[in-house]
Amino acid sequence: MDRPNCQQKIPFFSKAIHSWGKIKTCPHCTSPMRQDFAYGKFFTLAFVIGLPIKLLGVFIPVLAFLKSSLATGLILGVFMMFCMRFKQVEP
Template sequence: MKCPHCSEDVGLFSKAMSELGKTKVCPHCGKSLTFGIRHGRFALVFFSIALISVIFGVSGVVAAGIAAGVAAVFSVGLKNAQVYSPELTPVDPRPPKVWIKGLFIVLAIAGFCFFAFVATVVFTMACCSR
């Protein structure tokens, strides 16, 4: 993983990343870091692996488990650790749109489960009709 400040490689299992606490420190530049999930990359990897798993005949639940595990590993990255300070933080008059990400994730998982269910029913009907 690369540090967002100095673009140097920081190992996931290095001493700096293994310390306890939410905020980590880059061993190269000394600035604060935290782990974050890239939601777009997670969705892309999840659906790619899930689709490949279903195509190769893996059941829906197993395919979802494999896809979620692989997506979680590939979507974790380092972010700048922003320290909250009310004096320095400008007030945004617009309400936060955090619920949109959650809704997207729920709809994506529901869509995959529906796809897996339909594929299982079609496969079962095709095998039983012989």
């Protein structure tokens, strides 16, 4: 994930990402930031990529495991990770 203020990369398994609370601090510049979710990007990914993957499980018998609810949850979970972003908190 990119930091909006200092443009540094923050690793996914960082304490800054998985700490409690809405306001988090940047590990590089220690300025406040807020974690946000891009809803438009999520629905675009779900319908443009997720729906065809689910339909592959319906129409191709070898890929029948893709139509299960576990596969749907995994696919949507990955898309949710891609849609998380940080926004700068105004003082």
